[in-house]
Amino acid sequence: MSPGSDEGAVWQSALATHLAFLGALRDVSGTTRRASDELSRLRASRQGIVGKASGAFVPYVDYGERQLRWIDAELTATTRLTHAASEVDDPDMQLALLRLAGPRLEASMMGAFLLAVWFDFLNLADVVLEQYPSYNVESLFANMDHSQKMLEPAMQALSSLEPGPLEAAATDLPALVGHLTNEFVATRESVRMTAENIEKLRVLKESIEALTLLSAMRFSLPSLPRAAPATLGMGLVVGSNGVMMGTRVVVSAEWVEMMHRLVQAGVLSLPVVSAAVRIQAGQVMMAKAHDKLPPGVREALGDGPEVRGMHVTGRTGAGMAEPPEHHVLPREFREWFEKRGFTGEMSIDRFCVNLEQAKHEAIHGGGNWRLGRTWPNEWNRMIMDVLSKAETEAGRMLTPNEILRLVAKAMKRYNLPMNFIPRRGR
Template sequence: MRPGVGAESVEADAQGALLTRQAVLDAVGEVTLSLDGVEGSLTELANRPPSLGGWGLTGVFARYVEHGSHQVVWLRGALGSATTLVDVAADVGDSSMDLGLLRMTGPKLQAAMFGTLLLATWVDFLQLSDAVLRHCPMCSVEKLFVDLHRVRGLMEPTLKDLASLEPERVEAAATAMPELMGKLTQEFATLQAETRATLKLGEKVIAAAQALEMLTMISTLRMSLPRLPPAAPMTVGMGFVMRAGGVMAGSRIVVSAEWVEMMRRLAQAGVISLPAISAAVRIHGGQVLMAQAHQDLPQGVRDALGDSPEVRGMKVTGRAGAGMSEAPKHHVLPREHREWFEQRGFKGDMDIDQFCVRLERADHEAIHGGGNWKLGRLWPGEWNQRIMTALREAEARTGRMLTPSEILKLVAKNMRDYRVPMNFTPGRGR
């Protein structure tokens, strides 16, 4: 038990960590299910034979299907990485370090959530294009190719930011997503309208038009994307109410009570930011937020997620916003002993460069024994010396190599002693 901490408090911390861990797993499962469906659609499009007229997403259009398949790779990797961190957290046995590891899943989970949504949108464009190629022989193939190229160009910067898994880039991309989805809605509506006009001009049979209409009715864009922006500004998420069956609803926003609770848990634990959750609600609510800045949450969203101090304190803050523009990143697992840690499993998703914390420069120098690091190494209490001594003594007692979870539990104790926050952020590598 930690000094000065009662048994009830320790138990509450452990229970909180357990609930947060389950929320992360639930979110990963939800995104994985969506990604499975999107990947299945891509596979179907790739394997669909050309129509009798020889048209379909083949030839020069095949590159657009491949583009979607390439996105699946990094999305699977992000979800797998998040799952790995959850598994390690479950074995640590220290609630503070447990939550620290779970917060590390945040950028990966956010990137996967919004990346999967964008990929589903891309699949909608591909399915619509496939229908155009098959049922509208008078439509311009060249124009359709250019249209898809333009849409991919709109998505590309956001997809790159999400795929980077860098916390600040992922956060910026997520909070800007409603605006991007609004643009994609306009592109989709324009392509659909032009195709319908061409069908009428060419007096195409009704069956083709019906096929096109049915496709757009089941589209992710139709069901999830914002409507075209109205002439006057509007706000979203006002007047959430609880209905029978445990559903939160309001202003065309419908999300389950379970989803709200999952997001509340992730937000309060610092796993996913409230601005990102707000962006997701705006998108799934089918509306574009026009009247408020990205960092201002609609009152209805605040009410649904719980208007607690944690919610009110959640703002979009980068390093400058947090007053740490010059704050150095401290490796809690000493870089000079990288090989030692790699031999004990700290590779890939668990690389020691993932376990950095931001400290004020004075604090960073203090735990390393002052500004002169060479002299600092002579002090037994210097961070690197203390950590490695504790770990080697633990291995001597057990008579074997420590596991990553055992190492992190010992590191957590020292972080508490030195009052180092367990808010990890990726640092620079070798």
Template structure:
């Protein structure tokens, strides 16, 4: 795997604010941030590997010529299936963009020089990383349907092309809204889509089985009884919803408690979840740092666990995986929950970098992915009013310790002392210090321009 780790610079900094003193807790925060940073990059590498594999498979399908007899295959039959190949390919840019932006934010976090603020910026990667993780899963499932359609077209001429077009159109209709939500980058849309993924994957599994069984029946009716078993074996090998989902890393495997269940027809409908010690540690760090949501991890494990777990309404993690992640409040609470439990309360959003001074911050590098709208925090109404001097904002502005007045005074004084414009990193270090003083959590969520 290509090396993608970023390394902290060790030379002295000459920011206007000087070094943040402390040792002890500050050193612990820096060490924790370094571990979380590594875990984010590890997760990026895993998703990038899955995405690259899907991209390669899509390219091969698109380049596969139709059969010489009957002009069948995804690239044949007058091109009616090309749109489904294009639909898959069109998902790749946003997946690559989400991973690229995640990596860029990691680089920004590394340069801040304050452990608490670094963790805050790393949490900002969460919606992009989470969206990419689930988007890669869903795109892998779509690849399975494309592969299935190609096999049916080539090997099963008795299956109606018109019916297969309807089948693919129906499946795309199931997948498309969720992919759009995951691609949005909006925390609430991404979270809702992730929580709905196990049920969706269960539906897709049923659709896959329906097309496969319909193709088998059409072959039997067409008189190709001797070829049916070989055909079924072929479809089993290309079954994405069991074979091509992103695999959990194989190193140091540990099987956790998901039972194997047999259906009335004797078909294995569930599976064990096998994870590695490295994967467990990565997830533990991302969950405890607030980068990846607890309900989303539960949803991902349910998907990997197979049809039985996908169909479960109880979203708790298997006991074996809970034990492996460790006994912590985060893990004990790792289950599907409501909006408040998922961290999506309706508390007011507070611009940590005052919105009324947007132009000032833009001149100092807070644009695009690092605009001041990315540095909002949710505060209880009373807390929000308190830091702004009470319910009347006009009166509050006359209080020297009102958040906006205080922050701009500190930043301007620092610029005067430095004799130059503050860097973005220097500003964030000062902001981190004041957030601690005002008991404001360094847990950013995107806001909107007022």
């Protein structure tokens, strides 16, 4: 197709969004790989957190491992959906699959922030238990227990993948990271105050100087390119050395553009991305209201009426019922679709769209579904006829991508939104 044509522009935009999604996925995967390496190091050490205090701290290491496990599982599912999107030859369906994977990436990204924070606490405890046996172990244990209880509700909300709790947890995450930062600093200072002599103070400083929340921020962003400074707004400066000082926020122009594109495409929600930026910014911005990001960042992320409107979800109106969910892949043929690969993250329950009541009834032939099935253009009857004829012509079962290509054409013909949501109550 001609690069300058409308169709070419649509494909170019879909490709750019896909590449941005892969970049974000790669960043979060890098975080979990480093966490996995750190977990292996902690498990192998018999002098610190695993080997001391009669194993009392081992459950905290186990807790980190459990969080790493669910994040890795979501990243694996996200990767499969991304691969499925890459094989679909309809750009709108490709974007729809990326939007379907978006909540998993959001949960993984936010979970990775908290996981990096938790490993800061584990590393601090490991250093203290190995090098400072005179420190009050009960106090350290109590601090770890308190920090885990602060972190647990957010982790549970993120791992649920439920849209409401997920977005609420992400919105509250900057404040939570701020509280955890204070807990970390207080524990570190307590250890410093109880160090026995100057030499131990020096060793302590070298051992735990790097154990700050900067690790959570560093893990979450790609490394900055050389000589690529950019100013995103007042007090927000991007430098090439990757060092954050004072109120300056170290984010690369590449990362901002990546998030901007994913927000504009409706793949990631603006509240989640805004929370990620706040966490990068540190304590100063954490204290600000949720909607008070500096103008430069708001503009870079695409904050505006069209973006905010793209993320309006929930009730059809104040006090009104939820809009009907339309299964694009008919539920009564669930077994048929499962035989053709629609299981797990590709379950037919993931391929629903919200429709107005009148629209939903119209595509099913009216309010009486039994009478509606006598109409040849009723959605369920039509789509199964199309798929059955395609299989007959192919002489084999259709692949998921072949099915989605035909479904995409039908959705455009019926003017259905290419914005899938999971079935409520799944």
